[in-house]
Amino acid sequence: MNSAEDRITEWFAAARHLDPARFPVAIGDDMAQINLDGGKSVLITTDMLLEGTHFDLKTASLEQVGYKSMAASISDCAAMATRPLAAVVSVGLPAGYASRELKQLHKGIVSAADKYDCPLVGGDITSWQKETALVINVAMLSTPAGCEPLKRSGAKVGDCICVTGTLGGSGFGKHLDFEPRVEEAIRIAATGKVNSMMDISDGLSTDLARICHQSKVGAVLNAEAIPVSEAAMRTSDPLASALNDGEDFELLFTLPEKECEKLLSQWRGTVPITCIGKIVKGEQMKLRAPDGQLTPLKPAGYDHLADKETL
């Protein structure tokens, strides 16, 4: 647990006790789960995208920004192996914006909503008086998809660490048109054997550190096994790109070795699953080089609040 964002999140989680009977999953996971009377539950996530931080309108169209804002939240639903239900979107418009820009944004939002059957059911549109940057917030609901939502905190010593797809270099384009792994997550969770899961939004090294910290375990990754994306291969350090670049929006999950073998042998998906290492004792993360040498692996992904003091 190294990033300023994580320290602040921990402070928020500790500041108020939530009844686990009503809120079995709360602050610190990809979504919060809320138990309703009668045995049903819903999950909720909220994500804010800021122009200049999360997107740049010099390189992304408003339609792409709309798609990304929805897809990032849909990926949170996938991260817990839940099914997206509905979304509400708030937009803060720069002074110069008009209905043309709103319609472009809306087009991207509904393209993601339609693709993942997660309708836009409400929103809030407001205008800055003086600021000149666009801000979008998506809040999304999901429901459990036939199993308990998968948390970050359940990884066990001996688990295999797996990822979907390929990692790194998302900034070259994938961060705008990625496909959240909803169906993959539900199929993986249907094995009933997955101990922990999340999506990789801030980079593998940072997000794996979260699973380790919350599960009180360590990890050893095999450098050779990490599925480096084609985009990452074009960088000067493809392995570092795969380990540390943010916004892969792939699944990161752990399950016992035998169950992993079974899953990999039976997996028929267009999106590959790769076992990249093992959960071990302790809270250290290490990287195993092809020659067998172990070096410490530091969380070096994106820290949204890197400039903030420690709480």
Next chain:
Amino acid sequence: MNSAEDRITEWFAAARHLDPARFPVAIGDDMAQINLDGGKSVLITTDMLLEGTHFDLKTASLEQVGYKSMAASISDCAAMATRPLAAVVSVGLPAGYASRELKQLHKGIVSAADKYDCPLVGGDITSWQKETALVINVAMLSTPAGCEPLKRSGAKVGDCICVTGTLGGSGFGKHLDFEPRVEEAIRIAATGKVNSMMDISDGLSTDLARICHQSKVGAVLNAEAIPVSEAAMRTSDPLASALNDGEDFELLFTLPEKECEKLLSQWRGTVPITCIGKIVKGEQMKLRAPDGQLTPLKPAGYDHLADKETL
């Protein structure tokens, strides 16, 4: 339906058809309602507060801003006679902010959460790279409180138009420390006779126009009956202040005359209820002066998107 905000909302509502069996209330009301399998439903609202538009840190503390951000959404829950369930909050921090500011904001958020039993269950904190304004988004869930959620669209010709509390001059202070009318709304709705309800966030004239437009009815307000707040009395035009100032966060509702008489005679609350006029045929709103003369009443409250072109 006169404001740019309403025109844009209508465009969004028309752009995608939502199945009313799954979403009985959607875009255009205070909250969207989502039916879950098994007969349960939840409602959701999202509200974005922008520094310089919705609050000014020269005159409001961060704690007050935190309280207001939650209370505005709690008022949306009240507007439909539903009970707040849980909230998630996103914060976009200006570059200079640190944990001290976050904790002040958090203090205000949890004071509202505790008071209205609506816990903060998750959030997202992120930083602007260049902008210098604070942005807060609250998304809130609620559940029906023993009756169907009350919509804006149910007003009937002959209904009395009622409001809680007193109106106008909220900018002198009430807009920062108002008390959402959750218990009042649930008690009023428990009569089973209320045809329409909303909260007054953009000013009585603008919000009543929304009920009239969505219910396809008109309204006549009695100028003498409108409960003008003490703060509004200090302005140069107290009646205009009560009619058009935003952020009263009082309830506006309609019900048949006999039921209104019964409610008023039985009401034992510290918050008064006042009948201020009648629902009539047509979609015109009129104001009746003490001498009986009728003049047209225009929506003249706050329009969040007044500078935007017509869609």
